[in-house]
Amino acid sequence: MKEHSFFESVWEVVAKIPFGKVTSYGAIARYLSTPKAARMVGWAMNASHAAKLDIPAHRVVNRLGMLSGKQHFGQIDLMEDLLKSEGLIIKEDKIVNFEENYWDPLIELRVKS
DNA sequence: GGGTTGACGTGCC
DNA sequence: GGGCACGCCAACC
16 A cells, blocks of 8 residues: 555646646646645656656646746657647647646546536 | 755736 | 746655
8 A cells, every 4th residue: 555645646636637638737736735835746747757657747737838847858849749749739838729728627527516 | 853946826017 | 928026835855
């Protein structure tokens, strides 16, 4: 039995992001009831990458839809390319159709009434 | 326990 | 929209 650290909780949410959808670090943080720990979400992405986990970190951007973490993908254009291949429109490190493809775990993973 | 870190967010200019 | 200062907090040393 493995303890669920904050990082693992983040990875669990990110892994549920559907193809072609994106969300923000803050949204994940809010979903985990720690809205002020949004920075940790980004750190968790870095940790997941280091741990070689299969986490779609490219689907997580900041609240402005900007590819703030692109420089952590090894190749600068990798994140942008991955998102483009999923139907997203990127212009100058920013997702143009961000709101259209925004996936909020608070809504999507909420227990439907 | 204390200082540093950080792929963020909010407020303000 | 861009830039800056500050806050926030889990993980790390």
